[in-house]
Each structure stands twice: as structure tokens, then as C-alpha cells.
Amino acid sequence: MKKTTLQLLSIFFIVSSIKAQDTCQTALPITTAGFYTVAAVDGTAPTIFCAPNGTITNGDPRGEWYAYTPSDDYTVTVTSYLSANSPLVDTRFHVYTGDCNNLVCYSGDDDSGSGYSSMATFNVSAGETYYIAWDNRWSNNGFVFEVIENPIVVPPASPISYSDVTVGTLNSTYNICIVDMNGDFKDDIVGVSANNLRIHYQTAPGVFSITDIPISGTSKMPSWSMAAGDYNRDGYNDIVLGSGNGLSVWTSNNTGTAYSNFTPGQYIFCQRTNFSDLNNDGNLDVFSCHDIAPNVYYLNDSSNNLTYYQSSVTPGAMNIGSGGGNYSTLFTDFDNDGDTDVFISKCSGPPCELHRNDGNGIYTDISAIAEINITPIQTWSSAVADFDNDGDMDIIITASSGVHHYFQNNLDTSNSVEEAYTEITSGSGWDTNSSTNIDNVAYDFDNDGFVDVLGGGNKIMFNNQGDGTFYPIPYTGLSVGAIGDLNNDGFLDIQNNNNIHYAIPNGNNWIKITLDGIVSNKNGIGARVEIYGSWGKQIRDIRSGEGFRYMSSLNAHFGIGTATSIDEVHIIWPSGTIDVIENPAINQSLMIVEGSSPLSLADFNEDQINIYPNPVNNVLNISNIDLLTIKSIKIYNQLGQEVMNHTSLTNSINVSPLQKGVYILTIETNENQKYTKNFIKK
Numbered sequence: 022m023k024k025t026t027l028q029l030l031s032i033f034f035i036v037s038s039i040k041a042q043d044t045c046q047t048a049l050p051i052t053t054a055g056f057y058t059v060a061a062v063d064g065t066a067p068t069i070f071c072a073p074n075g076t077i078t079n080g081d082p083r084g085e086w087y088a089y090t091p092s093d094d095y096t097v098t099v100t101s102y103l104s105a106n107s108p109l110v111d112t113r114f115h116v117y118t119g120d121c122n123n124l125v126c127y128s129g130d131d132d133s134g135s136g137y138s139s140m141a142t143f144n145v146s147a148g149e150t151y152y153i154a155w156d157n158r159w160s161n162n163g164f165v166f167e168v169i170e171n172p173i174v175v176p177p178a179s180p181i182s183y184s185d186v187t188v189g190t191l192n193s194t195y196n197i198c199i200v201d202m203n204g205d206f207k208d209d210i211v212g213v214s215a216n217n218l219r220i221h222y223q224t225a226p227g228v229f230s231i232t233d234i235p236i237s238g239t240s241k242m243p244s245w246s247m248a249a250g251d252y253n254r255d256g257y258n259d260i261v262l263g264s265g266n267g268l269s270v271w272t273s274n275n276t277g278t279a280y281s282n283f284t285p286g287q288y289i290f291c292q293r294t295n296f297s298d299l300n301n302d303g304n305l306d307v308f309s310c311h312d313i314a315p316n317v318y319y320l321n322d323s324s325n326n327l328t329y330y331q332s333s334v335t336p337g338a339m340n341i342g343s344g345g346g347n348y349s350t351l352f353t354d355f356d357n358d359g360d361t362d363v364f365i366s367k368c369s370g371p372p373c374e375l376h377r378n379d380g381n382g383i384y385t386d387i388s389a390i391a392e393i394n395i396t397p398i399q400t401w402s403s404a405v406a407d408f409d410n411d412g413d414m415d416i417i418i419t420a421s422s423g424v425h426h427y428f429q430n431n432l433d434t435s436n437s438v439e440e441a442y443t444e445i446t447s448g449s450g451w452d453t454n455s456s457t458n459i460d461n462v463a464y465d466f467d468n469d470g471f472v473d474v475l476g477g478g479n480k481i482m483f484n485n486q487g488d489g490t491f492y493p494i495p496y497t498g499l500s501v502g503a504i505g506d507l508n509n510d511g512f513l514d515i516q517n518n519n520n521i522h523y524a525i526p527n528g529n530n531w532i533k534i535t536l537d538g539i540v541s542n543k544n545g546i547g548a549r550v551e552i553y554g555s556w557g558k559q560i561r562d563i564r565s566g567e568g569f570r571y572m573s574s575l576n577a578h579f580g581i582g583t584a585t586s587i588d589e590v591h592i593i594w595p596s597g598t599i600d601v602i603e604n605p606a607i608n609q610s611l612m613i614v615e616g617s618s619p620l621s622l623a624d625f626n627e628d629q630i631n632i633y634p635n636p637v638n639n640v641l642n643i644s645n646i647d648l649l650t651i652k653s654i655k656i657y658n659q660l661g662q663e664v665m666n667h668t669s670l671t672n673s674i675n676v677s678p679l680q681k682g683v684y685i686l687t688i689e690t691n692e693n694q695k696y697t698k699n700f701i702k703k
Contacts, residue, residue, distance in 0.1 A: 042059075042064060042085050042086050042087060043063070043064030043065055043084075043085070043086065044064060044065045044086060044121075045065070045067075045086050045121035045124070045152060045154070046121050047086070048086035048087050048088035048121075048152060049086070049087050049088065050087075050088050050090065051087050051088065051089040051090070051153075051168060052089075052090055052091075052092060053092075053168075053170075054167075054168050054169055054170040055167070055168060056103075056105070056165055056166070056167050057087065057165070057166055057167070057168065058163070058164075058165050059085050059155060059163050059164050059165070059166065060163045061161055061162065061163045062083045062084065062085050062155060062156065062157040062160070062161045062162070062163070063083050063085075063157075063161065064083060064084050064085050064086060065083075065084055065086070066082035066083050066084040066156055066157070067084050067115055067124075067154040067156055069115065069117070069124050069126060070115060070129075070156075071115035071116060071117065071126035071127065071128060071129030072113050072114060072115055072129035072130050072131045072139075073131050074113065074131050074158060077156055077157065077158050078158070080157075080161075082156070082157065083156065083157040083161060084154050084155060084156045084157070085154070085155045086152065086153070086154050087152070087153040087154075088150050088151075088152055088153075089145075089150065089151045089152075089153055089168065090148065090149070090150045090151075091145045091146070091147055091148075091149075091151075091170065092147060092148075093147045093170075094144070094145065094146055094147050094173050095144070095145050095170040095171060095172065095173060096142060096143075096144050096145075096170075096171045096172070096173050096174070096453055097142065097143060097144070097145050097168060097169065097170055097171075098140065098141070098142045098167075098168075098169040098171075098453060098455065099114065099116070099128075099130075099139075099140070099141055099153060099166060099167070099168055099169075100134060100138070100139065100140035100141075100166060100167055100169070100424075101114075101134060101138045101139050101140070101164050101165070101166045101167075102133075102134030102135060102136075102138040102139070102140050102423055102424060103138075103165055103166070103167055105165040106138065106164050106165055108136065109134070109135065109136030109137065109138045109397070110138065110160055110162050110163075110164040111132075111136075111137040111138075111159035111160050112137070112138055112139045112155060112159070112160070112164060112166075113129075113130070113131045113139055113155070113156055113158045113159060114129055114130060114139055114141075114153055114154060114155045114156070114166075115128075115129040115153075115154045115156070116128035116129050116141070116143065116151055116152070116153055116154075117151065117152040117154070118149065118150075118151060118152075121152070124152060127143065127151060128141045128143040129141060131158070132422065133422065133423070133455060133457065134422070134423050134424070135397040135398065135399045135420075135422055135423035135424075136397060137159065138423075139166075140423070140424070140455060141455060142453055142454075142455040144173055171452075171453055174450075174492060177485075177492075179494050179496075180467035180469065180483055180485065180494070180527065181466055181467040181468075181481075181512070181524055181525070181527055182524075182525045182527075183496060183499065183515075183522040183523060183524055183525065184522075184523045184525055185498065185520055185521070185522055185523075186227075186520070186521045186523060187519055187520050187521075188221075188229075188519050188520075188521060189519065190219075190221070190231055190519075191210065191212060191221070191516075191518065191519035191521075192212070192519060193212025193213055193214045193217070193219045194212075194213065194214040194215070194242065195212065195213040195214070195242065195243050195244075195247065196210070196212045196503075196516065196518050196519065197213075197243065197246075197247050197502070197503055197570060197571045197572065198210070198211035198212075198213070198247050198249060198260065198503050198571065198572040199211070199503040199504060199505035199507065199516060199572070199573055199574055200249040200258055200505070200572055200573070200574060200575055201258065201535075201574075201575065201576070202220050202222065202249075202257065202258050202277065203222055203257065203277055204256045204257060204277070206535040206576065206610060206612055207223040207506075207509060208223060208505030208506050208507055208574050208576070209221055209222050209223050209229075210223075210229065210503075210507070210516065211247075211249070211260065211572075213242065213243055213247065213260075213262060215240065215242065216235060216236050216237070216238075216240070217233055217234070217235060217236060218233070218234040218235075218236055218260075218271060218280055219231065219232070219233050219234075220232050220234070223507060223508075223509070226508040226509045226510065227507065227508035227523070234278070234279060234280055236271060236280055236281075236282050237281075237282065238282040238284070239282075239284070240262060240269040240271070240282045240284060241262050241263070241264035241266070241267050241268055241269040241284055242262060242264055243262040243263055243264065243294075244263075244264050244265055245263045245264060245265060245291045245292055245293075245294075245570065246263040246291065246292065246293050246294045246566065246569065246570045246571075246572075247260060247261070247262055247263065247294065247566075247570070247571070247572045248260065248261045248263075248294045248295050248296050248565045248566035248572050249261075249296070249565060249572050249575070250296030250305045250542070250543075250544050250546055250565045250575070251305070251542070251543040251544055252270075252272070252296060252304070252305040252306075252307070252321055252325065252542075253272055253273070253325040254304075254325075254542070254543045255273060255274070255275045255277075256275075256277070256543065257273035257274075257275075257276075257277035258273070258544070258575075259271060259272045259273055259280075260572075261294045261295075261296065261307050261309075262294075263289075263291030263292070263293070263294035263309055264291055265290055265291065266288055266289070266290065267284065267285070267286065267287060267288060267289050267291070268284075268285070268289060268291055268294060268307070268309055269282055269283065269284040270282075270283045270284075270285075270307060270327070271283075272325075283327070285319065285327065285329060287317065287329055289309050289311050289317055290311055290312035290313050290314070291309045291310065291311070291312075292309075292310035292311075292312050292347060292348045292349060292401075292569070293309070293310045293347075293348065293349040293350050293402070293566060293568075293569055293570075294307070294308065294309045294310075294566055295307075295308040295309075295350055295352060295564075295565055295566035296308070296544075296546060296565035296566065297352045297361060297546060297547065297565065298361070298541070298542050298546065298547055298595055299318060299320065299339060299341075299382075300320065300339075300382055301360060301380075301547075301595055301596075302323075303538075303540055303541055303542055303595075303596065304321040304322070304323060304325075304542065305321060305542045305543075305544070305546060305565075306318055306319060306320050306321050306327075307319040307321070307327060308341075308350060308352075310342070310347035310348060310349060310350055310365070311331075311342075311345065311347055312345060312346065312347065312348070313345045314331070314334075314345055315331050315332040315333050315334055315342055315343045315344065315345070316331070316332045316341050316342035316347050316350070316365075317329065317330065317331045317332070318330050318332075318339070318341070339382045339383070339384055340376075340384055340386075341363055341365075341376055341384050342363075342365050342374060342376070344371060345369075345371075346367045346368050346369040346370060346371050347365055347367065348365075348366050348367060348368045348400070348401040348402065348459075348569065349365070349366040349400075349401060349402040349403065349567075349568065349569050350363055350364070350365055350366075350566075351363070351364045351366075351402075351403065351405050351564065351567050352546075352547065352562075352564055352565075353405055353414050353562040353564060354414070354547075354549055354562055355375065355377070355413070355414050355430065355432075356377060356413075356432060356439070357412070357413055357432060357434065358378075359549075359593060359595075359597065359689070360378040360380060360547075360595070361378055361547045361562075361595070362375065362376060362377050362378045362384075363375075363376040363378070363384060364376075364403060364405060364416065366400045366401060366402050366403045366418070366569075367398070367400065368399055368400060368401055368421065369399075370396070370397070371396075372388060372393075372394035372395055372396050372398060373388065373393060373394065373395075373398065373400065373403065373418055374386055374388045374394070375387055375388050375391050375393055375416075377439070387439055390439045390441065391428075391439070391441055391442050392441040392442055392444075393416060393418070393426075393428055393442055395418075395426060395444075397423065398418060398420070398423065398426070399420055399421050399422040399423050400418050400419060400420055400421050401421040401459035401460070401569045402419065402421075402459065402460055402461050402462075402567075402568045402569035403416060403417060403418045403419055403461065404416075404417040404419050404461045404462060404463040404474045404476070405417075405463060405567075406463035406472040407430075407472065407559070407560050408463075408471070408472055408484055408487065408489070409429065409487045409488070409489065410470070410471065410487050410556065410557060410558060410559055411430075411558075412432075412558050412560060413430040413432040413560075414430055414560075414562070415427075415428060415429050415430050415442075416428040416430070416442065417451060417461070417463075417474060419457075419458070419461035419474070419476050420457045421457055421458065421459045422457055423457070424446075424452070425446065425451040425452070425454060426444060426446050426451075427444065427445050427446045427449050427451045427489070428442040428443065428444055428445070429442060429443045429444075429445050429489070430442055431443055445489050448489075448490070449489050449490055449491060450482065450490055450491035450492055450493070451482070451491060454478075454482065454491075454493060455478075456476065456477035456478025456480065456493075457476075457477050458476045458477025458478070458501065459569050459570075460476070460501035460568045460569040460570055460571065461474060461475070461476040461477075461501070461568060461569075462474070462475050462476075462501060462504065462567055462568040462571075462573070463567075464504060464513055464578065465513075465578065465579065465580040466481055466483075466512075466513055466524065467483065467485075467527060467529065467580065468511070468512060468527070468529035468530070468531045468580025468581070468582070469485060469529055469580055469582045470487075470529075470556050470559065470579075470580050470581050470582045470584070471484040471485060471486065471487045471580075472484060473491075474491065475499075475501050475504075475515070476501065478493070478495070479495055479496055479497065479498065479499050479500060480493045480494055480495040480496060480499070481493070481494055481496065481499075496522075498517070498520070498522075499515065499517070499522055500517055501515075501568060501570075501571065502515050502516045502517040502518075502571055503515075503516045503571045503572060503573050504516075504571070504573040504574060505573055505574035505576075506533065506574065506576070506578065507521060507523065508523060509610070510524075510526055511526070511531040511532075511533060511578075511608060512524035512525075512526055512527075512531070513574075513578055528583075529580050529581070529582050529583065530580070530581045530582065530583065530584060530585065530607045530608055531578065531579060531580050531581060531607065531608060532552065532579050532581065532587060532590070532605065532607055532608070532609060532611060533576050533577070533578050533579075533609070533610045533611065534550050534561075534576065534577040534579070534590065534592070534610075534611050534613065535576050535577075535610055535611070535612045535613070536548060536550075536563065536575075536577075536592065536612075536613055536615070537612065537613070537614045537615065538594065538595075538596075538615045539614065539615040539616055540594070540596040540598065540615060540616070540657060540685065541594045541595040541596045541598070541615055542595065544563065544565070544575050545563050545575075545592070545594060545595075545615070546563050546564065546565050546575070546595075547562070547563060547595040548562070548563045548592055548593060548594050548595060549561075549562055549591075549592075549593040550562070550563065550577040550579075550590070550591070550592055550593075551590070551591040551592075551593070552579050552581075552587055552589070552590050552591075553587070553588045553589045553590075553591070554581060554584055554586060554587045554588050555584050555586075556581065556582070556584060559579055559581075561577040561578070561579065563575060563577060576610075581607065584607075585607065586604070586607065587604070587605055587607060588603070588604065589601055589602065589603050589604075590602040590605055590611065590613075592613050592615075594615050596615070596657055596685065596687075597655065597657065597685070597687035597689070597697055598615055598616050598619060598685060598687075598697045599619065599696060599697055600613055600615065600616065600617060600618040600619060601618055601619075602618050616685075616699065619697055619698065619699065630643065630644060630645045630646070630648065630649070631643075631644045631645075632644075632686060632698050632700060635700045635701060636700070636701035636702070636703045637676060637700060637701070637702060637703065638677070638702075638703050639675065639676065639677040640673050640674065640675055640676070640677075641673065641674045641676050641686070641700060642672060642673050643671075643672050643673070643674075643688075644672070646670060646671070646672040647670065647672070649688065649690055650690050650691040651669070651670050651688065651689075651690065651691075652668070652689045652690055652691045653666060653667065653668050653687075653688075653689045654666075654667040654668075654671065654674070654686070654687070654688050654689075655667070655686075655687045655689070656674070656676070656679075656684050656685065656686055656687075657684065657685045657687065658682065658684055658685075664679060664684070665679075676702055679702045680702070681702055681703060682701075682702055683699060683700075683701055683702075684699070684700055684701075684702055685697055685698075685699055686698050686699075686700060
């Protein structure tokens with residue numbers, strides 16, 4: 022029947038009253054990347070839910086619809102995690118292929134961005150339409166979202182493969198630690214249960230001997246983290262167990278055949294635990310992040326007694342994190358001055374913190390100066406390494422929720438100014454990596470000479486050029502776990518509970534450095550290891566506890582790719598001693614005892630610099646000292662204790678007050694280079 026003019030006008034007004042994005046059929050077309058404003062979520066709700074958290078229960082179901090048709094093949098990110106949304110809106114969206122009568126889930130997200138904002142990354146094909154539907158599962162409020170288009174990067178073939186082996190005897194309650202437990206420098210597997218320490222000693226490549234050691238008393242269990250180190254200097258590693266209400270330390274006897282439990286009793290909502298020599302006295306101390314209060318630590322005296330301190334609370338305490346939200350501490354030398362600084366990954370809102378070690382127990386928060394104190398951020402751990410092989414430590418704040426941030430260290434030793442880091446996230450591969458995780462660790466998994474990152478998404482982010490770009494390679498069943506060389510082939514293996522992912526050697530060459538401290542702590546924790554060759558320079562710092570939860574090998578692993586020789590290995594010990602090994606063989610484990618290969622003062626300059634007489638009674642002379650730009654001249658005893666300190670140029674030192682014995686003279690320049698020489702006081 023023919024419609025009247027009044028009927029036609031009625032239909033027109035009904036249709037025109039429907040906003041363009043209120044239904045799938047009237048979805049607003051998107052053909053380019055950019056920002057798009059949702060005034061309010063008040064259209065027709067979707068009935069197929071691709072994002073998690075079920076159906077819409079927030080009152081009257083509503084939705085807003087967009088039809089995205091890309092002009093080329095892209096990797097696309099859709100996100101409401103934007104500074105324009107302040108405060109952030111709790112959003113959820115779904116992505117479909119097909120048509121409005123036959124929608125098929127393709128992607129979507131609820132809370133991957135901080136503040137319950139949304140973010141998902143997926144590949145799209147040119148000319149195909151993808152329907153994006155935002156719903157009011159949590160809120161009707163308006164917001165801004167962004168569509169980001171990046172070229173699809175086809176990654177190369179996997180640079181390393183893994184062979185998976187299930188080990189039935191790895192059945193402790195907590196299987197989160199790989200470290201040498203008997204002093205042979207081969208990585209063992211450590212399992213913890215209530216009243217039992219189970220150690221799989223590596224007796225031959227991939228072969229283990231199992232020992233169960235009963236632990237008396239009631240111990241805190243490592244429900245949050247675990248660390249290892251030889252804090253009583255008996256040649257066997259001790260362990261610290263971090264729980265939700267305190268920590269325990271399991272200490273070896275002098276044969277490593279028995280362990281005793283020490284549970285101090287203070288309430289700590291432990292997150293990351295560490296061993297570190299906080300005051301550089303040669304003794305390892307115990308550190309723990311505190312989630313809801315300032316961080317805590319236990320100082321170790323020369324008799325292995327532990328004294329409790331809380332940052333900014335205990336009188337005289339070091340200030341290493343005075344607020345809460347502390348989830349992970351990573352001890353490393355960021356400014357190349359020879360001592361260990363601290364990076365704290367923060368969750369629940371506050372920015373991450375970088376604390377510079379100024380000596381004498383003084384730690385200064387330089388987060389604002391370094392410009393790494395970005396917000397909003399949600400991270401439980403961060404990946405820290407020299408990713409570009411320029412000789413200083415870079416930072417990837419790896420998100421537990423939201424987005425990652427990659428910072429390049431701009432260290433300049435020609436001046437005393439603290440330079441800001443540069444954020445280089447854009448185009449690095451971290452900007453398009455939507456996988457998040459609470460645990461993120463940095464190692465050279467393929468031994469190509471560049472440090473990679475293992476985090477979320479069952480993948481490794483490989484760094485194959487050192488040029489600031491990473492690419493993801495997925496692996497079935499692979500997640501962050503304890504890491505070490507469990508078959509002594511020079512390639513790092515990964516433990517996930519009772520499954521070991523053994524790396525299959527790919528032909529790249531390597532060297533593994535193991536340390537035996539004499540004046541410094543036994544493990545050399547805090548030491549800087551450097552190798553030099555045709556590639557230039559690579560560095561590693563020895564750390565006890567990185568990432569969020571796990572404890573991994575205390576040996577320093579280096580891949581050198583296809584290079585066939587190493588020119589030099591330098592060990593810069595916490596004591597200031599520098600050992601130099603020239604032309605070491607590759608594809609071997611190289612064990613270095615502190616002071617066994619000291620860098621002589623004669624190597625400081627082409628012109629001979631020496632100390633005399635040696636042995637000495639009263640006055641120790643330094644020849645040609647005027648050739649150096651001196652920052653300090655220090656003398657240490659064999660316990661690592663500083664006994665003399667000169668901050669001005671001097672070519673003679675009165676050592677007559679010193680007792681008889683062997684001492685270490687350390688010269689440090691304004692360029693932060695340290696060189697040492699042993700002498701005997703008669």
C-alpha cells in the first residue's frame with residue numbers, strides 16, 4: 022500500500038534520531054588511525070561478548086558501535102588508556118569480523134590498561150571491516166579511545182629452540198630457585214616445602230642427585246619470592262623466603278649438609294626479597310620490599326647476626342623506599358661509579374623509584390631527575406640490562422597492567438651532572454606488545470650478544486640488533502621461572518615448576534663467569550663483569566633476586582654470537598679490586614678469585630705508575646701520580662674495611678698506623694675508573 026507523506030516523515034524522524042554509532046547497522050566508519058570521542062555509552066548493547074567478565078549487568082545494557090576498515094595490513098592497537106581520559110574510565114570493548122547479522126569474535130579487552138581502562142592489539146587485513154563495540158558493563162560515561170596502526174612485522178625464525186623435559190621429583194611446594202648450592206659453580210635446582218629443603222645437585226650435564234634436608238621449626242614460606250646468597254661466608258648458599266607476613270632465612274652449616282631456620286618475627290608484607298651488601302662491608306644483608314609500608318632490611322654484622330631496619334622509620338636507617346606499593350627491587354650500578362644503586366618497581370599507583378647510592382649508607386631518590394617517574398603505571402617488576410651494549414644499564418618498565426615504557430640510559434661520565442633517561446618506547450616493539458606479566462627478566466637467551474626479555478604472553482622479546490628494537494617469538498608452555506644453565510652447555514635453561522625447558526644450542530659462542538669473593542662478599546653480588554671483543558663491550562652485574570618472584574643463577578652468562586675470541590674480561594669487585602683476564606678461551610666456565618688477576622697500577626697509563634717500597638714500614642710512595650685526575654685514594658684491609666681515605670692528590674701516604682698485614686690500595690679517577698694494587702705492611 023502506498024505510504025502517505027505523513028508516514029514517510031515519521032519514518033524519517035525515527036531513523037534520523039538514531040545516532041550514527043548507536044547500532045551495528047549504523048556503526049560510525051573508521052578508515053584511519055586517530056582519536057575518537059564517545060560522548061556517552063547509550064546505544065544498542067552487543068549480545069556477543071569477546072572481552073572477559075560476562076554479560077552486561079550495569080543497569081540498562083548499552084553500547085557504541087564503530088566499523089573500522091583499514092587501508093592496508095596493520096598491527097592495530099585499540100586503547101582507552103590515554104591521558105585525555107583523566108580520570109581513566111572503566112571501559113570494555115569487543116571486536117568482531119563478519120557482518121551485523123553474523124558477528125564473529127576476533128578480539129577485545131576489559132582491563133589491560135591501567136585504572137581499568139582497555140587495550141588490545143591484533144592484526145587486520147586491508148579492506149576487511151572490523152566492528153568495534155564499546156559496552157557499559159562498568160560505566161555509561163563518555164571517553165576517548167585511540168586506534169593505532171603499525172606495519173605488521175614478520176619476525177625471523179626462532180633464534181633459539183627448547184627441548185622440554187618433565188622431572189617428576191621436582192615436586193616441592195615452591196620450585197622457584199636455580200643456584201649453585203654446593204660451591205662447584207654448577208647450577209642446582211632448589212625446592213622448598215614446610216620443614217624440607219630439596220636440592221637437585223647437578224652432578225653432570227642434565228644429571229641430578231637429589232638430597233632432602235629437614236628444617237626444624239616453623240618457617241615462613243616463599244609465597245611471594247625467594248633469594249639466595251652466601252651470607253655467612255662458608256662456601257654454601259643460604260636462602261631467604263619471603264611471605265605475606267614476614268620472612269625466614271635458612272642458613273647452611275659449614276659443610277652444606279644441614280640448614281637452620283631463622284625467622285626474625287617482624288611483620289612484612291614481603292614482595293621481592295634480595296641479598297645485597299647494602300653498606301659495602303663485605304657481608305651480605307637481607308632486603309625485602311614491603312607492599313603496604315616502607316621497605317625493610319636486615320644488616321649483617323661480621324658475625325652473621327641480622328639487625329632489623331625500616332626505611333625512614335628506624336633511627337639511622339637507610340632510606341630505600343619510604344612509601345608503600347613496593348613490589349620489586351633490583352640492585353645494580355646505574356651510574357657506573359662502582360657501587361650498587363636500587364630500582365624499585367611500584368604497583369598500586371605511585372611511580373617507580375631510582376635510588377642512587379652516594380656511599381656511607383646514603384641513598385638519594387633521583388627518579389624525577391632521571392625522568393623515569395612516569396604515571397600512571399602498574400608494574401610488579403622491570404627488566405634492567407645494557408640492551409644497547411653501550412656500557413650502562415637501561416630500564417624497561419614492564420607493565421603488569423597497561424603499557425610498557427623503555428628508557429635508555431644517557432650516562433655521561435665527563436661531568437658530574439645526573440642526566441635524564443630518554444624514553445624510546447615508540448617503534449621499539451614494546452609499544453605494540455600488549456602482553457603483560459608480574460614477572461619480567463632480562464637475559465641473552467640466544468647467545469647472540471644482546472640481552473632479551475622474558476615476560477608475559479608465553480614469548481621472549483628478542484633484541485637481535487641492540488638498536489632499541491625487540492620482536493616477539495612465542496613458545497608453547499613457556500613462562501617466567503627460575504633460570505640457569507642446568508646442563509652446563511653455556512645456554513640458559515628455564516624451569517617452570519617440574520618442567521625444564523632446555524635450550525638447544527644454536528651455534529653461537531659464549532663464556533660463563535663464576536666468582537669467588539675474598540674481600541667482597543663470597544658470591545661477588547654487586548660486582549660488575551665486563552667482556553671486550555670485536556663487538557665492543559658487554560656488561561653484567563651479579564644480582565641476587567631480579568624480576569618479581571624467582572631466584573636465578575648467580576653466574577654471569579655472555580653470548581658472543583659468531584665471534585671466536587674475547588680480548589679481555591674485567592671484574593670490578595664491590596671492594597674496588599679489579600681483576601683482568603686477557604684472551605680467555607671461549608665456550609667455557611671461567612672461575613675468578615678476587616684479586617687473583619689484579620689490574621696493576623702500571624696498566625693505568627702508558628707511563629709507568631707504581632707503588633714503593635713494597636713491603637712498606639712507614640711511607641708508601643706512588644710514582645707519577647700527577648698523571649691522574651684523582652677523585653680518591655683509599656686503602657682497605659682484607660675484610661674489605663676502609664682504613665684510609667685521601668681525596669686530594671698525594672704521592673706519599675703514611676701507613677705507619679696500620680697493623681701488619683696485606684692491604685689493597687685503590688685509586689679512583691674523576692672518570693669513575695678504579696684500579697688497585699696489593700701491598701704488605703710490615
